[in-house]
Amino acid sequence: xxxxxxxxxxxxxxxxxxxxxLRGVSLTxxxxxxxxxxxxxxxxxxxxxxxxxxxxxxxxxxxxxxLLDGTDLLTLSERGMRDVxxxxxxxIFQEPMTAxxxxxxxxxxxxxxxxxxxxxxxxxxxTEALRLLDRVQxxxxxxxxxxxxxxxxxxxxxxxxxxxALALEPDLLIADEPTxxxxxxxxxxxxxxxxxxxxxxxxxxxxxxxxxxxxARLADRTLVMHRGAEIEQDATERVLxxxxxxxxxxxxxxxxxxxxxxxEAGRA
Amino acid sequence: xxxxxxxxxxxxxxxxxxxGAALLSRVWTxxxxxxMNIAARxxxxxxxxxxxxxxxxxxxxxxxxxxxxxxxxxxxxATAIGGAVGTATGxxxxxxxxxxxxxxxxxxxxLFAFPPILSAILLGALLGPGAGTAILAIxxxxxxxxxxxxxxxxxxxxxxxFIKAARMAGxxxxxxxxxxxxxxxxxxIIVQFAIQTGLAILAEAxxxxxGMGVAxxxxxxxxxxxxxQTYLSSAPHLVLAPGLAxxxxxxxxxxxxxxxxxxxxxxxxQAA
Amino acid sequence: xxxxxxxxxxxxxxxxxxxxxxxxxxxxIEAAPGDPAQIMLGTGAxxxxxxxxxxxxxxxxxxxxxxxAWLGGVFTGDLxxxxxxxxxxxxxxxxxxxxxxxxxxxxxLLAVAVALPLGVMAAQNPNRIVDSLxxxxxxxGIAVPNFWIGLLLILGVSLGLGWFPTGGFPGWRxxxxxxxxxxxxxxxxxxxxxxxVLTRVTRAAxxxxxxxxxxxxxxxxxxxxxxxxxxxTVPNALLPVVTMLGLQIPFLISGAVxxxxxxxxxxxxxxxxxxxxxxxxxxxxxxxxxxxxxVLGVNLLVDALYILLDPRLRGSG
Numbered sequence: 001x002x003x004x005x006x007x008x009x010x011x012x013x014x015x016x017x018x019x020x021x022l023r024g025v026s027l028t029x030x031x032x033x034x035x036x037x038x039x040x041x042x043x044x045x046x047x048x049x050x051x052x053x054x055x056x057x058x059x060x061x062x063x064x065x066x067l068l069d070g071t072d073l074l075t076l077s078e079r080g081m082r083d084v085x086x087x088x089x090x091x092i093f094q095e096p097m098t099a100x101x102x103x104x105x106x107x108x109x110x111x112x113x114x115x116x117x118x119x120x121x122x123x124x125x126x127t128e129a130l131r132l133l134d135r136v137q138x139x140x141x142x143x144x145x146x147x148x149x150x151x152x153x154x155x156x157x158x159x160x161x162x163x164x165a166l167a168l169e170p171d172l173l174i175a176d177e178p179t180x181x182x183x184x185x186x187x188x189x190x191x192x193x194x195x196x197x198x199x200x201x202x203x204x205x206x207x208x209x210x211x212x213x214x215x216a217r218l219a220d221r222t223l224v225m226h227r228g229a230e231i232e233q234d235a236t237e238r239v240l241x242x243x244x245x246x247x248x249x250x251x252x253x254x255x256x257x258x259x260x261x262x263x264e265a266g267r268a
Numbered sequence: 269x270x271x272x273x274x275x276x277x278x279x280x281x282x283x284x285x286x287x288g289a290a291l292l293s294r295v296w297t298x299x300x301x302x303x304m305n306i307a308a309r310x311x312x313x314x315x316x317x318x319x320x321x322x323x324x325x326x327x328x329x330x331x332x333x334x335x336x337x338x339x340x341x342x343x344x345x346a347t348a349i350g351g352a353v354g355t356a357t358g359x360x361x362x363x364x365x366x367x368x369x370x371x372x373x374x375x376x377x378x379l380f381a382f383p384p385i386l387s388a389i390l391l392g393a394l395l396g397p398g399a400g401t402a403i404l405a406i407x408x409x410x411x412x413x414x415x416x417x418x419x420x421x422x423x424x425x426x427x428x429x430f431i432k433a434a435r436m437a438g439x440x441x442x443x444x445x446x447x448x449x450x451x452x453x454x455x456x457i458i459v460q461f462a463i464q465t466g467l468a469i470l471a472e473a474x475x476x477x478x479g480m481g482v483a484x485x486x487x488x489x490x491x492x493x494x495x496x497q498t499y500l501s502s503a504p505h506l507v508l509a510p511g512l513a514x515x516x517x518x519x520x521x522x523x524x525x526x527x528x529x530x531x532x533x534x535x536x537x538q539a540a
Numbered sequence: 541x542x543x544x545x546x547x548x549x550x551x552x553x554x555x556x557x558x559x560x561x562x563x564x565x566x567x568x569i570e571a572a573p574g575d576p577a578q579i580m581l582g583t584g585a586x587x588x589x590x591x592x593x594x595x596x597x598x599x600x601x602x603x604x605x606x607x608x609a610w611l612g613g614v615f616t617g618d619l620x621x622x623x624x625x626x627x628x629x630x631x632x633x634x635x636x637x638x639x640x641x642x643x644x645x646x647x648x649l650l651a652v653a654v655a656l657p658l659g660v661m662a663a664q665n666p667n668r669i670v671d672s673l674x675x676x677x678x679x680x681g682i683a684v685p686n687f688w689i690g691l692l693l694i695l696g697v698s699l700g701l702g703w704f705p706t707g708g709f710p711g712w713r714x715x716x717x718x719x720x721x722x723x724x725x726x727x728x729x730x731x732x733x734x735x736x737v738l739t740r741v742t743r744a745a746x747x748x749x750x751x752x753x754x755x756x757x758x759x760x761x762x763x764x765x766x767x768x769x770x771x772x773t774v775p776n777a778l779l780p781v782v783t784m785l786g787l788q789i790p791f792l793i794s795g796a797v798x799x800x801x802x803x804x805x806x807x808x809x810x811x812x813x814x815x816x817x818x819x820x821x822x823x824x825x826x827x828x829x830x831x832x833x834x835v836l837g838v839n840l841l842v843d844a845l846y847i848l849l850d851p852r853l854r855g856s857g
Contacts, residue, residue, distance in 0.1 A: 086762030383790035
């Protein structure tokens with residue numbers, strides 16, 4: 001359903017030559033499949049995600065093609081892109097602390113897309129928001145729906161972030177480092193929810209992480225990136241078991257020993 | 269090598285222009301700023317002197333130049349006094365914490381409740397109008413401004429590791445404040461000094477406009493404007509010159525302050 | 541609950557500060573030269589007549605007693621009699637308030653009405669013409685004295701175009717329209733420096749909030765740039781703007797004294813300044829305290845508004 005073809009992104013800079021952050025990356029993603037994108041910070045993972053959803057900063061320019069069911073998103077108008085965001089592609093961001101509006105109740109933030117894009121009444125949007133909070137396993141959703149973000153834990157906020165992304169029933173979710181800012185104990189819960197969504201709703205998922213452990217848990221295919229370029233791309237199992245590149249091997253070696261042991265066990 | 273911001277250049281040039289005019293007025297002005305000349309009464313720019321003459325025939329350019337000395341003198345003195353007292357108490361509050369800090373902040377709250385013109389009215393009742401009253405009133409208002417900024421900046425410095433190292437070395441709070449805190453907050457204080465001097469010029473002009481500034485015949489921009497009110501329709505040039513002088517001097521100092529801030533704090537420079 | 545306790549603590553602190561401020565005002569006025577009884581009766585009065593009046597005014601009582609009597613009067617609304625007007629000071633302040641209050645309110649509304657859209661537009665179009673104009677306006681507006689703007693407005697608008705009166709105040713009995721039109725130019729003069737400061741703060745705040753992650757979240761929901769701006773950016777950018785409104789109150793009051801003078805408006809500023817020149821010290825004393833109460837009261841109001849705007853300050857529920 002999604003095909004990115006030789007995507008290049010350059011950033012204009014004041015009083016300095018432009019920098020190329022993505023140097024021709026290609027990928028494909030089937031319906032219901034999960035693609036992991038792994039690489040260290042600065043490898044261009046997030047820029048890739050933002051170019052797919054059309055939220056690059058003003059000084060960025062994207063070339064190449066981003067095909068969603070055959071439509072090139074890079075050629076869409078702002079209005080056309082607005083129909084894609086939320087409805088076709090939902091996005092989950094890294095920092096649950098800052099990704100929610102601190103001055104708005106979480107229920108309103110979840111319902112907002114439904115009210116504006118679907119024209120739902122206040123009451124119907126609230127009922128739907130409640131259902132979404134249940135879906136992402138927030139306990140006592142009926143009470144929590146009127147909480148402000150600061151009244152929630154990091155894990156709960158990230159669940160709210162997922163609920164916001166799910167609200168308009170997109171068929172592709174992009175999760176940009178969804179567990180990086182969370183405690184290890186909370187991470188597993190978030191990953192389970194994402195896994196369930198793919199299994200239950202048949203969503204496609206792009207999971208971006210610097211952590212191979214996270215990728216290994218969910219992704220069918222994995223794209224390894226380094227400095228804005230593709231290093232390798234294949235079935236996750238193949239990439240982890242027989243890395244085709246030295247850089248992938250360094251990433252695997254850099255994992256904590258216990259996590260690597262789990263991986264080894266999985267291979268055996 | 270950082271690029272010097274344009275605001276800094278313009279601000280520095282404007283500020284220097286007024287400081288230069290003030291200094292020059294001590295040794296030379298086109299005419300005597302207090303000398304009457306009935307023949308030149310209310311003559312426009314060019315007809316009598318570059319900027320015309322006032323209601324008793326004094327040369328406007330000369331009064332504006334001499335007024336710069338008065339205005340900058342009072343503003344700089346008031347800001348220096350208020351700035352020094354404010355910075356010292358702010359730093360002491362940051363170093364002392366606890367009850368002393370609360371007392372300082374309460375005192376600041378009291379001073380904040382008295383806008384410069386009101387404290388000038390109050391002090392004027394006791395001391396009578398004059399330069400001293402103006403300096404005291406403006407300086408008092410500056411104290412909480414500098415205290416707040418110095419305290420905030422100093423608290424940040426106090427939380428840094430090298431302060432802990434200095435405390436381990438057995439240095440006392442006074443010595444740490446002077447040796448370590450002051451050098452690290454001086455950039456912010458200097459920026460504030462420029463900006464607050466601009467505000468002090470505005471306050472001084474307001475006070476002398478109300479007749480609470482320097483006594484005549486000492487020239488002052490505010491009093492020029494107050495006198496020009498009577499001749500608003502017959503001699504509008506009398507309103508323009510002193511007003512432009514005040515606005516120019518304040519603008520210069522503000523730009524200078526902003527430029528210095530951009531230069532010393534690149535993060536703010538990008539956001540602004 | 542917690543917010544009420546916070547505001548209560550702030551109110552207590554404010555009362556403490558007002559106590560110190562009132563004592564400072566009282567002592568300064570006490571130390572000022574000039575005997576009120578002598579001033580009221582004139583220089584030719586007999587010493588025993590002066591003494592009798594002093595007793596009548598309670599001026600012969602000990603200092604602490606007179607301070608407490610004044611404070612008591614402040615709470616009951618009895619501020620004493622003006623030495624020169626011969627009317628109660630509270631009444632004088634009331635008469636003048638109907639000029640100063642609408643003037644400052646109009647100026648604040650005007651300043652916010654100009655600064656908010658201008659600052660937002662400038663922030664949305666960095667380095668474009670709107671932005672340059674807004675920056676120039678805020679730099680120049682801060683530098684220009686408001687009493688000079690007043691003079692220029694009289695020169696250009698009143699005398700030049702003949703649009704609004706050059707000064708004076710017909711009173712509200714003359715009808716709302718003439719009264720309001722007498723306040724238009726003074727309010728503009730008072731508003732311009734305020735608007736300049738607020739434009740600058742708004743622009744900076746909107747730029748800062750625009751870069752927050754939650755704005756990206758809002759856009760990723762499929763919201764338009766416009767809706768994200770007004771529903772998410774601006775409400776969060778209002779906090780520093782409101783703070784600045786509170787911090788500007790001393791300047792607004794100083795400005796009102798000057799602008800009332802330019803337009804010969806019978807407001808509280810004019811009252812204070814005239815009372816000083818006539819050595820009507822009881823009026824000076826009360827007006828200065830009145831303004832101090834306003835400055836501190838408005839800042840308490842700003843704190844309350846802050847809690848309303850930022851749920852994080854309300855304490856967790």
